[in-house]
Amino acid sequence: MLSRIAESLYWIGRYVERAEDTARILDVHLHRMLADPWADEETACRSLLAVMGVPPPEQPVSAARVVGLLGLDESSHSSVVGALAAARENARGARETISADMWEGLNATWHGLPDARRRVEQQGVHAFFRWVRERCALLAGLADATMSRDEGWLFLVLGRSVERVDMTARLLSTHVRAGGSIPSWLTLLRSCGAWETFLRTYRGSLDDRYAAEFLLLDRLFPRSVFAALSAAEACLTDLEPTGGPGGQPGRVGVATEAQRIVGRARTNLEFRGAEELLADFPSVLASLERTCSQVNEAVSRRYFRQTSAVLWVPEAVA
Amino acid sequence: MADLFEDYRLGPGWDEMFGEPGMPRETYEALHATLQPLSSVELGIRAEVLARAFLDQGITFALKGIERPFPLDIVPRIIAADQWRVVEAGVAQRVRTLEAFLADIYGAGQVLADGVVPRRIVVTSAHFHREVAGVNPHNGVRIHVAGVDLVRDEQGTFRVLEDNVRVPSGVSYVMENRRAMAHVLPEVFAATRIQPVESYPGQLLRALRAAAPVGVSEPTVVVLTPGVHNSAYFEHALLAREMGVELVEGRDLVCVGNEVAMRTTAGEQRVDVIYRRIDDDFLDPVHFRADSVIGVAGLLNAARAGRVTIANAVGNGVADDKLLYTYVPELIRYYLDEEPILPNVETYRLEEPDVLDHVLDRLDQLVLKPVDGSGGAGIVIGSQASDEELSLLAEKVRHDPRGWIAQREVALSMVPTLVGNRLRARHVDLRPFAVNDGERVTVLPGGLTRVALPEGALVVNSSQGGGSKDTWVLAEAPVAAITVGGPVETPPAVYLAPDEPAGAGASTGTSVPAPRSPDPGPDSGPVAVQQQQQQQSARIDGAVSC
Numbered sequence: 001m002l003s004r005i006a007e008s009l010y011w012i013g014r015y016v017e018r019a020e021d022t023a024r025i026l027d028v029h030l031h032r033m034l035a036d037p038w039a040d041e042e043t044a045c046r047s048l049l050a051v052m053g054v055p056p057p058e059q060p061v062s063a064a065r066v067v068g069l070l071g072l073d074e075s076s077h078s079s080v081v082g083a084l085a086a087a088r089e090n091a092r093g094a095r096e097t098i099s100a101d102m103w104e105g106l107n108a109t110w111h112g113l114p115d116a117r118r119r120v121e122q123q124g125v126h127a128f129f130r131w132v133r134e135r136c137a138l139l140a141g142l143a144d145a146t147m148s149r150d151e152g153w154l155f156l157v158l159g160r161s162v163e164r165v166d167m168t169a170r171l172l173s174t175h176v177r178a179g180g181s182i183p184s185w186l187t188l189l190r191s192c193g194a195w196e197t198f199l200r201t202y203r204g205s206l207d208d209r210y211a212a213e214f215l216l217l218d219r220l221f222p223r224s225v226f227a228a229l230s231a232a233e234a235c236l237t238d239l240e241p242t243g244g245p246g247g248q249p250g251r252v253g254v255a256t257e258a259q260r261i262v263g264r265a266r267t268n269l270e271f272r273g274a275e276e277l278l279a280d281f282p283s284v285l286a287s288l289e290r291t292c293s294q295v296n297e298a299v300s301r302r303y304f305r306q307t308s309a310v311l312w313v314p315e316a317v318a
Numbered sequence: 319m320a321d322l323f324e325d326y327r328l329g330p331g332w333d334e335m336f337g338e339p340g341m342p343r344e345t346y347e348a349l350h351a352t353l354q355p356l357s358s359v360e361l362g363i364r365a366e367v368l369a370r371a372f373l374d375q376g377i378t379f380a381l382k383g384i385e386r387p388f389p390l391d392i393v394p395r396i397i398a399a400d401q402w403r404v405v406e407a408g409v410a411q412r413v414r415t416l417e418a419f420l421a422d423i424y425g426a427g428q429v430l431a432d433g434v435v436p437r438r439i440v441v442t443s444a445h446f447h448r449e450v451a452g453v454n455p456h457n458g459v460r461i462h463v464a465g466v467d468l469v470r471d472e473q474g475t476f477r478v479l480e481d482n483v484r485v486p487s488g489v490s491y492v493m494e495n496r497r498a499m500a501h502v503l504p505e506v507f508a509a510t511r512i513q514p515v516e517s518y519p520g521q522l523l524r525a526l527r528a529a530a531p532v533g534v535s536e537p538t539v540v541v542l543t544p545g546v547h548n549s550a551y552f553e554h555a556l557l558a559r560e561m562g563v564e565l566v567e568g569r570d571l572v573c574v575g576n577e578v579a580m581r582t583t584a585g586e587q588r589v590d591v592i593y594r595r596i597d598d599d600f601l602d603p604v605h606f607r608a609d610s611v612i613g614v615a616g617l618l619n620a621a622r623a624g625r626v627t628i629a630n631a632v633g634n635g636v637a638d639d640k641l642l643y644t645y646v647p648e649l650i651r652y653y654l655d656e657e658p659i660l661p662n663v664e665t666y667r668l669e670e671p672d673v674l675d676h677v678l679d680r681l682d683q684l685v686l687k688p689v690d691g692s693g694g695a696g697i698v699i700g701s702q703a704s705d706e707e708l709s710l711l712a713e714k715v716r717h718d719p720r721g722w723i724a725q726r727e728v729a730l731s732m733v734p735t736l737v738g739n740r741l742r743a744r745h746v747d748l749r750p751f752a753v754n755d756g757e758r759v760t761v762l763p764g765g766l767t768r769v770a771l772p773e774g775a776l777v778v779n780s781s782q783g784g785g786s787k788d789t790w791v792l793a794e795a796p797v798a799a800i801t802v803g804g805p806v807e808t809p810p811a812v813y814l815a816p817d818e819p820a821g822a823g824a825s826t827g828t829s830v831p832a833p834r835s836p837d838p839g840p841d842s843g844p845v846a847v848q849q850q851q852q853q854q855s856a857r858i859d860g861a862v863s864c
Contacts, residue, residue: 003582010839015839095376100375107376111374303583304840
């Protein structure tokens with residue numbers, strides 16, 4: 001598969017996941033701010049922006065401004081609208097590789113974006129975020145149902161998984177930064193669509209420790225950090241050829257830098273245990289975010305190479 | 319209830335549907351009968367569904383970087399089987415002739431020695447490239463794909479307007495138009511037997527594989543595109559997808575030691591045949607424009623060494639130079655010893671002083687075209703130009719007679735077209751597509767019909783609101799109903815017992831967050847974007863004229 005196409009697929013995976021997760025996080029936080037009479041809007045908004053990696057503006061920040069920055073800002077690849085546009089732009093360049101269904105789903109979503117602002121104004125932010133979640137679910141479903149499980153699929157899922165680790169870690173950071181009060185664990189679980197599953201798993205006992213454990217370590221819930229790391233690890237393993245001479249798995253360790261980074265992060269969670277992790281929560285989360293950017297670099301170096309256009313100057317041609 | 323065709327008025331030019339008001343020609347009877355009972359509202363709704371489907375599927379062309387759907391008019395254009403046989407034979411004849419001509423001028427140059435075409439005309443063509451003299455394709459094919467622009471004149475005769483043997487665009491719309499029409503107007507299809515068009519990608523792939531370098535039995539074929547910012551990007555992606563080959567950009571390819579390879583996740587993989595959709599000038603910075611960032615350095619040397627085939631061949635532009643066009647009828651007689659099947663539009667060569675004077679006197683009645691322009695660029699229709707424009711034109715033409723041709727203004731034929739919610743007569747042209755695999759020239763039945771939407775407009779140009787029509791070539795004789803696996807029977811209805819469940823199994827401290835990865839994914843720089851857009855920017859929307 002062309003390196004450029006692989007890179008596009010990886011980024012489609014990341015951007016669609018980013019759009020969905022950002023929509024989830026915003027939806028729940030805004031709702032929470034409205035519902036909590038004691039919440040300080042300014043502080044909560046600034047904290048949210050910081051966690052999402054958006055430099056906080058100098059002017060006072062309102063919930064509406066947060067929606068503008070994280071939801072509707074077309075120029076930012078971190079906003080919902082910006083991420084969906086970027087996903088579609090990548091898909092346009094990989095159009096002969098992704099399925100027609102998937103392309104059409106992404107393209108139709110992109111055509112729906114100009115209405116986003118109007119939708120927010122007329123029906124409220126929740127309607128918009130819901131629409132985004134539905135579109136993202138549709139895209140994931142179409143990819144799942146129509147893409148061959150080849151290299152392209154592996155890059156797409158790898159991108160999605162890396163982004164998911166990053167987003168779930170950021171989500172958990174929102175809790176830590178607010179000193180453990182706002183937003184509550186209930187809010188966080190809702191952001192991930194994990195509330196009901198959590199209740200069933202822990203038989204209704206809402207305990208901070210369990211909630212953190214669930215979002216960080218649950219093996220079965222697909223949005224937990226552990227599950228997403230495992231998914232990324234599986235993709236990286238499958239991307240390396242195993243058959244034939246030279247393609248044999250090595251006798252020591254793993255084949256690639258990316259596998260090493262993800263594997264280390266996964267075992268770190270797996271074998272340290274919940275108690276220890278929670279005692280050291282902020283640095284655990286910070287290290288997860290570092291892991292994501294390191295994986296990103298390692299994957300780019302190994303598979304995508306530098307494919308930017310070569311500039312020829314007349315002198316060099318002589 | 320008003321009849322859909324009630325206030326349809328025949329325009330100037332041959333009406334393809336009606337011989338006289340209210341009397342459809344035989345070819346169009348079935349279509350007319352199916353459309354007539356529809357109300358304009360119904361037709362409008364279907365047209366909207368059609369437009370929406372195109373938008374969602376991204377069937378667009380980009381103009382100045384903005385993607386727009388290429389409007390598909392809901393009324394198809396129909397060509398009878400016997401008319402089509404003439405077109406087909408005429409197009410194939412021109413392709414064979416131009417192949418012979420290209421082989422000749424990049425080889426022995428006999429045609430020049432024999433004085434059939436003045437040497438001056440060939441060597442002064444902007445698209446004549448000495449660099450490829452002596453490069454002989456393995457199977458002799460230089461024109462793997464041709465698009466020949468035709469118009470029907472006032473008598474309904476098909477005439478050749480121009481040949482496109484560099485990188486003709488538009489075939490993707492032929493395939494997509496057919497698919498979309500079948501979805502939106504199934505009843506119209508049911509009434510007519512139409513020759514299918516979906517064989518094109520298969521034919522193209524066969525021709526490309528046949529052109530592989532000597533000794534390559536399982537060639538790797540790729541489509542080379544300028545990139546996503548190119549107006550015809552949709553087409554490039556569609557062809558690659560339907561042929562099942564990679565769509566590459568220049569930056570995906572690398573040329574080392576006359577071998578071309580593409581960069582893949584598993585290392586470099588050799589490429590044997592490149593169906594390029596990049597203009598000659600941008601193809602190889604070593605030989606042509608050194609500032610090209612969308613080409614591949616060293617490509618031409620690899621082709622010269624016979625290690626890779628470039629399709630269409632470099633240097634083909636000399637054969638579709640508009641001044642050369644005036645010589646094609648003579649070339650047909652010279653190379654094939656046949657009479658031209660399709661006539662040219664009457665054209666003046668301005669290099670002869672008395673012809674130039676004659677034309678300059680009548681600029682307001684003629685159409686002037688720059689010889690190496692593509693798309694509609696630079697065309698002046700005398701009857702629609704102001705005095706000021708005409709005097710400016712006269713000056714340009716006097717200064718550079720080699721750079722222009724003059725043609726009679728032909729009133730192009732017209733087909734009913736949905737405008738607003740009424741049917742109106744609008745001018746159309748036709749671009750059939752031919753593929754040469756070295757053994758045979760195959761012409762795809764139909765081709766791209768472009769329609770000028772503004773009333774009276776003769777330039778069929780999508781930047782001016784032009785669109786296209788699905789183009790039907792009727793099947794020769796009534797085709798026997800196609801049955802797959804024997805006669806189809808209505809399946810017996812299944813009744814569930816009242817107490818049977820429907821379907822089985824139905825019962826049941828604060829950390830500092832890292833900055834967001836700013837990487838937008840692979841992207842091309844601004845120079846590349848500009849060059850991508852520059853490539854054949856106006857080709858599909860082209861230019862028909864008159």
